Amino acid sequence: MSAKLRVVSAIALTAAALSLAVYYQNNLPALADEQNPAARGQVDQKRLMAADKHPGEWLTTGRDFGKGHYSPLAQINTKTVDRLGFAWDYHTNTIRGLEATPVVVDGVMYTTGSVGQVYALDAQTGKELWTYDPHNDMRVNQRACCDEVNRGVAVWQGKVYVASFDAHLIALKAATGREIWRADTVVDKKKAYTSTGAPQIAGKVVVIGNAGGEYDARGYVSAYDLDTGKLAWRFFTVPGDPAKPQESPELEVAIKTWDPKSNWPMGGGGTVWGGMAYDPGLNLLYFGTGNGTYYDQSRRSPSGGDNLYISSILAINPDNGRLVWHYQEAPGDQWDYDVVQQIILADLKIGGENRKVLMQASKTGFFYIIDRKTGKVLSAEKFVPVTWADRVDLKTGRPVEAADARSYRYSSNGKKLISPSPMGGHNWNPMSYDPQTGLVYIPAIENGQEGIFSGKAFLRAWDPIHAKIVWDVPMSDWWDRPGVLATAGGLVFQGTGTGHFCAYDALTGKKLKDIDVGTSFVAGPMSYGIGGTQYVAVMAGWGGGGWNFPHPSSAAFQRGNDGRIIAFKLDGGATPMPALLPAIQPIPQPPPLTASADVVKKGGEIFTPHCASCHLNMPGSLAPDLRRMSPETHDAFKQIVLGGALRNAGMPPWDDVLTPEDADAIHAFLISISWDAYNKQQAAPKN
Numbered sequence: 001m002s003a004k005l006r007v008v009s010a011i012a013l014t015a016a017a018l019s020l021a022v023y024y025q026n027n028l029p030a031l032a033d034e035q036n037p038a039a040r041g042q043v044d045q046k047r048l049m050a051a052d053k054h055p056g057e058w059l060t061t062g063r064d065f066g067k068g069h070y071s072p073l074a075q076i077n078t079k080t081v082d083r084l085g086f087a088w089d090y091h092t093n094t095i096r097g098l099e100a101t102p103v104v105v106d107g108v109m110y111t112t113g114s115v116g117q118v119y120a121l122d123a124q125t126g127k128e129l130w131t132y133d134p135h136n137d138m139r140v141n142q143r144a145c146c147d148e149v150n151r152g153v154a155v156w157q158g159k160v161y162v163a164s165f166d167a168h169l170i171a172l173k174a175a176t177g178r179e180i181w182r183a184d185t186v187v188d189k190k191k192a193y194t195s196t197g198a199p200q201i202a203g204k205v206v207v208i209g210n211a212g213g214e215y216d217a218r219g220y221v222s223a224y225d226l227d228t229g230k231l232a233w234r235f236f237t238v239p240g241d242p243a244k245p246q247e248s249p250e251l252e253v254a255i256k257t258w259d260p261k262s263n264w265p266m267g268g269g270g271t272v273w274g275g276m277a278y279d280p281g282l283n284l285l286y287f288g289t290g291n292g293t294y295y296d297q298s299r300r301s302p303s304g305g306d307n308l309y310i311s312s313i314l315a316i317n318p319d320n321g322r323l324v325w326h327y328q329e330a331p332g333d334q335w336d337y338d339v340v341q342q343i344i345l346a347d348l349k350i351g352g353e354n355r356k357v358l359m360q361a362s363k364t365g366f367f368y369i370i371d372r373k374t375g376k377v378l379s380a381e382k383f384v385p386v387t388w389a390d391r392v393d394l395k396t397g398r399p400v401e402a403a404d405a406r407s408y409r410y411s412s413n414g415k416k417l418i419s420p421s422p423m424g425g426h427n428w429n430p431m432s433y434d435p436q437t438g439l440v441y442i443p444a445i446e447n448g449q450e451g452i453f454s455g456k457a458f459l460r461a462w463d464p465i466h467a468k469i470v471w472d473v474p475m476s477d478w479w480d481r482p483g484v485l486a487t488a489g490g491l492v493f494q495g496t497g498t499g500h501f502c503a504y505d506a507l508t509g510k511k512l513k514d515i516d517v518g519t520s521f522v523a524g525p526m527s528y529g530i531g532g533t534q535y536v537a538v539m540a541g542w543g544g545g546g547w548n549f550p551h552p553s554s555a556a557f558q559r560g561n562d563g564r565i566i567a568f569k570l571d572g573g574a575t576p577m578p579a580l581l582p583a584i585q586p587i588p589q590p591p592p593l594t595a596s597a598d599v600v601k602k603g604g605e606i607f608t609p610h611c612a613s614c615h616l617n618m619p620g621s622l623a624p625d626l627r628r629m630s631p632e633t634h635d636a637f638k639q640i641v642l643g644g645a646l647r648n649a650g651m652p653p654w655d656d657v658l659t660p661e662d663a664d665a666i667h668a669f670l671i672s673i674s675w676d677a678y679n680k681q682q683a684a685p686k687n
């Protein structure tokens with residue numbers, strides 16, 4: 001865009017935003033109907049298609065069916081945002097990651113926290129209407145890669161649908177939170193299935209996938225009757241053991257792209273743990289699939305192959321669960337390229353022609369624009385540095401892999417490094433498409449070139465048509481990449497991991513507001529209107545991949561990780577901040593070490609694979625530093641490890657995996673490393 005054109009469109013946009021602001025100031029929805037809770041949650045197809053006419057509502061996790069995470073509200077705009085302040089907050093009483101984008105229908109906010117807990121709040125005041133605990137089997141936490149998170153609900157015809165962490169799909173009465181039905185979506189309890197995504201309504205069914213591709217899961221989605229919870233169909237994304245019949249004709253096609261000697265017990269991956277979307281006009285359900293398992297293709301499908309349908313976008317007819325088209329972004333994936341990032345449905349003018357497209361800023365580092373009727377790739381350009389592929393051939397739709405991409409490494413050992421890293425060029429954190437500016441605002445990650453734990457994250461304004469960066473705001477570090485909201489007020493909102501909630505000019509990226517709230521963000525904000533007032537709300541709480549060790553510059557490290565939902569409005573007050581954590585206390589004197597060196601050694605060998613992915617035993621880690629256990633914790637050690645005494649704090653019972661002797665050995669190992677640390681501490685010079 002030329003400078004002149006940009007100024008002209010800035011003026012036009014500002015004028016449009018101000019007139020919209022006046023309009024919506026007078027036309028925001030009325031108060032929540034407190035007198036008639038039975039009428040709550042009445043979203044249907046007609047209402048969803050008319051979402052733009054009712055801009056005060058936020059009907060899906062991405063607001064409308066296209067899930068652009070964009071609000072047409074403009075009371076809060078470039079001229080007024082300086083007056084933005086605190087409206088209310090609601091404490092979730094959790095200390096794990098909060099990733100959901102809330103839904104607001106008729107003045108009631110529905111959202112989720114850890115393990116699929118559901119909260120229904122008066123969206124004007126934050127007052128709790130009801131909460132729901134899915135009563136998870138916390139054993140699933142034994143094998144969960146990336147925190148016990150959940151990304152939200154679907155609200156439909158008086159029901160609220162949620163997936164619990166132990167992968168049950170549950171329908172609740174929107175009025176009361178009472179459970180109507182629940183379905184266990186897990187086909188094999190021995191495998192590492194969890195659910196963290198938001199359910200998707202598609203025609204007559206509600207659809208949910210699962211996670212577990214970092215372990216031994218075989219990916220699939222399950223569709224259930226909206227009213228009864230009866231299984232309508234299930235679509236496996238990767239073939240199963242060739243000794244048994246495949247579940248669908250699509251898998252008969254897919255299995256030809258796998259080595260017959262593939263590592264079938266490892267499940268193959270292709271899990272659907274992220275964003276889904278549904279186009280009611282085309283009656284197509286869209287979702288992306290996860291990485292192949294193992295990542296290393298030589299251990300997965302030794303002779304290679306595309307390994308359909310890993311790392312792919314699939315379009316399914318929700319009436320019968322049959323595949324209509326597929327597009328594989330990373331054939332034969334080798335790099336943990338889950339392509340489950342959010343899918344945005346939009347109408348774009350491309351080459352003078354109006355196209356119904358879907359857009360994805362993928363983990364692969366390419367921004368894809370795909371004709372969502374046919375699956376044809378219209379554009380695939382790098383929005384971050386990419387080294388695994390040179391480009392995507394639009395004729396064949398296939399990436400042109402870099403010559404030695406499969407021998408690249410993630411860490412520096414003299415070889416070339418893969419970009420993007422397994423973190424992706426963009427991960428699950430919502431991006432936003434603003435139809436006024438035509439830009440997509442992406443929480444983008446540039447790392448891999450110097451190693452996984454380096455590089456930079458950016459709030460990146462991306463022009464999808466011309467495939468170029470319009471502006472960039474550098475974040476504090478590579479780990480700092482929360483979700484994004486754009487609004488008709490000409491604003492882009494994003495929190496930070498350092499605990500600031502910020503608003504930027506959508507055209508220039510200039511920061512217009514910065515509110516220090518003292519709680520780390522990873523989720524994306526949303527906006528709604530009630531009683532003549534526009535609100536911007538966001539869930540605050542550090543988590544997701546790497547949840548257990550917040551960066552020392554993060555708010556979670558400095559002020560803890562008490563989760564909350566925070567709402568802002570114009571002329572609000574000061575946002576309450578959590579207190580700074582007390583200084584880290586000295587390591588207390590551990591109990592005597594009575595076990596033999598052999599037992600200590602055995603305990604360490606059990607600890608590493610089972611416990612160390614959460615318990616880093618470093619100061620500041622969110623999972624307790626076990627070198628600092630109190631005498632009471634030492635006394636209760638076996639009740640905690642085997643009996644699940646702290647299951648509500650996220651510590652699963654391990655009695656199905658570990659014997660009492662194993663627990664004693666782990667305890668002995670921990671007492672041993674506690675003494676090492678204690679003695680070192682005592683020997684250090686005091687200041």
Ligand code: CA
Pocket residue numbers: 213214290291336338
């Ligand atoms: Ca993965």
